[in-house]
Amino acid sequence: MSKVVRLDPIGQEATVSTNDHLLSVLLKQELQVLQECGGRGMCATCHIFIKEGMEHLSPVSRRERRTLGVIATCQHQSRLACQSKVVGEGVVVELPSGMYLSEMSEIENLIGRRTEENILHPLDGRVLVETGKLITRSMITQLKETQSEVATQVATSQLN
Template sequence: MPQIVVLPHATLCPEGAVIEAPAGMSVCDALLENDIEIEHACEKSCACTTCHVIVREGVESLNEPEEKEEDLLDRAWGLEATSRLSCQAILDKEDLVVEIPKYTINQVSENH
């Protein structure tokens, strides 16, 4: 089972974490199942950017992003070359290191 090293995030995972999840599971589901409450405002339907993560190591082991995901990522806060929507990033057999960005664009929680 691949490991996901989650780098520290001030509110969601202050100490960081190392979790395991089966290949075939999304990064978002793996985080949520391990009590890392990453936002997922569209209920994991690839319609927002609230579950955006930056894959610091292991990005090549994930499935290729589809065009819809790439289009949405263009609107994500703190976009980097290895950014993915965690609801669309499917684990394979390799370990990952992920960073949850400091901010997210969530118009519902921001009262817009």
């Protein structure tokens, strides 16, 4: 049976089968969501906020609670889309503002330009480059170090 999920602030609605993860909703809507850990709840790149309907989602697991604990922007209504199964109607998801660091080639093309939205750290959600800031070569170096840190963290998590 299908459930309707509303996505704010973009104002879209999407359907999802009962017990499907919210991540599948985001991906169906062609939203740029990274899956650094492959949907295992270890990297926080699918961090979202639940505006309404928390009771219509699966309970938070220990792994998800541990991952949410390291996200700087975590709030009471935070969840990981890859770990949140839709079990009832009335879920409203708020997408965090900003984009997660992904391909360095994309970022390098932005040198000398101002960011249109925050660039977020993929492990903890903190803002690496604020909206409107000029991207410099030194920022690119910092972003490359962050990308390396993410790869190491994800590889380590996969071994555990």
